[in-house]
Structure formats: C-alpha cells, structure tokens
Amino acid sequence: MPPRPVEPTGPLPSAGDDPTTAPELASGRLPDAATGDPRPGRAVVVGGSSAIGRTVAVELAGLGYEIEVWGRDVGRLAAAVTACRAAGVAARSCSVQLEQPDSVRAALARSGIGVPAPPGTLPLRVVVWAAGVFDWAPADEGDPDIWSRLLEVNLVAAARVTTAVLPALAAAAPSALVYLGSTAAHLSFPNNAAYVASKHGLAGLAEAVFLDVRDRGVKVSLVSPGLVAAGAGLRSPAGRQRPETLLDPADVAAAVRFVVTYPARGCPTLVRVEPQRSP
Numbered sequence: 001m002p003p004r005p006v007e008p009t010g011p012l013p014s015a016g017d018d019p020t021t022a023p024e025l026a027s028g029r030l031p032d033a034a035t036g037d038p039r040p041g042r043a044v045v046v047g048g049s050s051a052i053g054r055t056v057a058v059e060l061a062g063l064g065y066e067i068e069v070w071g072r073d074v075g076r077l078a079a080a081v082t083a084c085r086a087a088g089v090a091a092r093s094c095s096v097q098l099e100q101p102d103s104v105r106a107a108l109a110r111s112g113i114g115v116p117a118p119p120g121t122l123p124l125r126v127v128v129w130a131a132g133v134f135d136w137a138p139a140d141e142g143d144p145d146i147w148s149r150l151l152e153v154n155l156v157a158a159a160r161v162t163t164a165v166l167p168a169l170a171a172a173a174p175s176a177l178v179y180l181g182s183t184a185a186h187l188s189f190p191n192n193a194a195y196v197a198s199k200h201g202l203a204g205l206a207e208a209v210f211l212d213v214r215d216r217g218v219k220v221s222l223v224s225p226g227l228v229a230a231g232a233g234l235r236s237p238a239g240r241q242r243p244e245t246l247l248d249p250a251d252v253a254a255a256v257r258f259v260v261t262y263p264a265r266g267c268p269t270l271v272r273v274e275p276q277r278s279p
C-alpha cells in the first residue's frame with residue numbers, strides 16, 4: 001500500500017534575525033530560531049528510502065524537523081515515513097525517478113518548495129542528498145548506458161535539485177544543504193570509475209555551491225563516509241566478510257546532525273568519517 005501522505009501541520013512565520021547558534025531544547029529538539037516554535041522547519045532527504053537516508057531522516061526528526069523522504073521504492077519510503085512519525089513529527093514521502101528531469105520537476109512541484117514557503121508548509125531548512133547508485137566495472141568493460149544513468153542520478157540530478165531548493169533554503173536561513181559523498185569523492189578505486197567520477201563531481205559541486213550561498217546563511221557540506229553497513233557497502237568484499245568493521249548508518253546520521261546543529265557562524269564544508277577499524 002502506498003504511504004499515506006501527511007499534510008504539513010501549519011505555517012510558520014519566516015525567520016527574521018540570523019542567529020549564530022542553534023540551541024537544542026532539553027528534549028533534543030531545535031526550536032525555530034526566530035519564533036521559538038518547537039518545529040525548526042522542514043527537511044527533505046533525497047534518497048530517504050535507503051537505510052542511510054532513513055537513518056538521517058530519523059535523526060532530523062529527532063531534532064523536530066518535519067520530514068519528506070524522496071525515492072522510488074514504495075515499501076522503503078513507507079518504512080522511513082513510519083520511523084520518522086515514531087519520532088513524533090509529521091512525515092511524508094515523495095516518489096521520484098531522479099534520472100528523469102520531468103520526474104524531478106514534478107517532485108519539486110508536489111513538494112511545494114517555494115519562496116516564500118507556501119501556505120500550510122514550514123520553511124525549508126535542511127536538504128540532504130543521500131541518493132546514489134553504484135557500479136563495479138573495469139573502465140574498458142563498463143557499460144556506457146549504466147555509466148550515463150549513474151552520472152545522471154549521482155551528479156546531474158543533484159545539481160538539478162540544488163538549483164531548485166537554494167532559493168527556499170536562502171529565504172529560510174540559517175539552513176543547510178548536505179550531500180552524501182564517499183571516500184570515492186576524494187580517492188580513486190579500481191573498477192569503480194563512474195562512481196568515483198560522480199562523487200568527485202559532487203565534491204566540486206558542494207565546494208562551489210558553498211561559495212555562491214555562504215553569505216546568504218546556507219551551510220553547504222559534503223559528508224563523506226567510508227564503507228557503511230548498508231546498501232552497496234554490504235555488497236563490497238569487506239561488507240560480505242567483515243560487516244562488523246563497517247560504519248553504521250547512525251554514524252552518517254551523526255555527521256549530518258553535526259553539520260545541521262553547528263553554530264551558524266561556521267560551516268563544516270567537509271566531514272570525512274572512516275571506520276575506526278580497517279574494514
């Protein structure tokens with residue numbers, strides 16, 4: 001059964017003064033900086049259907065953000081929505097095929113991401129890009145169509161969504177845009193050229209976008225985990241043989257929380273997290 005959409009629970013006045021800190025309430029939640037409303041705004045997690053994305057969404061729900069998870073898999077989206085609601089916030093899902101520009105445009109329209117925040121919606125304060133696809137193939141054997149789709153999802157769609165959400169994030173600043181990179185955003189690995197290229201591209205995107213919006217109060221960060229015991233990480237040789245040495249999705253969520261709750265005076269533009277033990 002498709003997930004039941006939850007209507008946002010009401011408008012908030014737009015943020016006024018730009019605070020330099022984001023104090024957490026005793027409950028662990030962040031109040032809205034301008035109004036004190038216990039709901040600090042709205043967060044969209046693209047790829048929120050993955051275990052990593054869902055865990056990030058639940059972490060943000062714990063801070064009080066209303067959550068929207070984007071993805072394709074109806075069952076996994078529903079599980080993410082349920083987990084966020086269990087944290088006591090409104091949550092809903094949005095289906096999207098990221099390799100199709102029309103589908104991305106339709107998802108953005110359905111989400112009502114606009115300036116000012118449309119009536120009945122909270123200001124958009126966090127966007128996390130957690131979508132991604134993986135491909136193992138030597139460069140001389142790679143399927144160009146698979147590479148093209150991979151680059152479309154991992155990088156081109158990220159850029160497409162970035163331009164669409166930045167006006168709303170800037171209007172609601174202080175706010176944050178967090179991309180999930182990878183160790184492959186910084187190092188190269190054999191048999192992994194398309195993924196490495198896409199994540200290096202995402203690193204450049206994050207750095208350049210930060211320069212464009214830093215003075216408007218939008219944090220832009222690349223969170224780059226090593227192998228995680230989820231998704232593609234579990235299909236890697238280390239994931240199959242020594243899964244206990246990998247990072248947990250909660251470790252990635254903690255890094256995203258670090259960025260989101262970091263005092264607005266600064267921006268952790270790059271957070272790298274490696275497993276403590278060699279995987």
Ligand SMILES: NC(=O)c1ccc[n+]([C@@H]2O[C@H](COP(=O)([O-])OP(=O)(O)OC[C@H]3O[C@@H](n4cnc5c(N)ncnc54)[C@H](OP(=O)(O)O)[C@@H]3O)[C@@H](O)[C@H]2O)c1
Pocket residue numbers: 046047048049050051052053070071072073074076077096097098099129130131132133153180181182183224225226227228229230231232233234
């Ligand atoms: N696992 C690791 O070890 C690891 C390490 C470093 C970084 N990362 C990054 O973490 C993120 C999640 O990766 P994962 O390994 O956990 O993979 P995963 O479970 O396969 O999750 C991939 C996510 O991307 C979404 N997605 C993929 N193609 C899509 C498309 N065409 N349209 C819409 N959504 C699409 C999936 O949605 P559906 O499930 O709904 O299809 C899912 O939410 C990725 O950005 C990955 O690069 C992972």
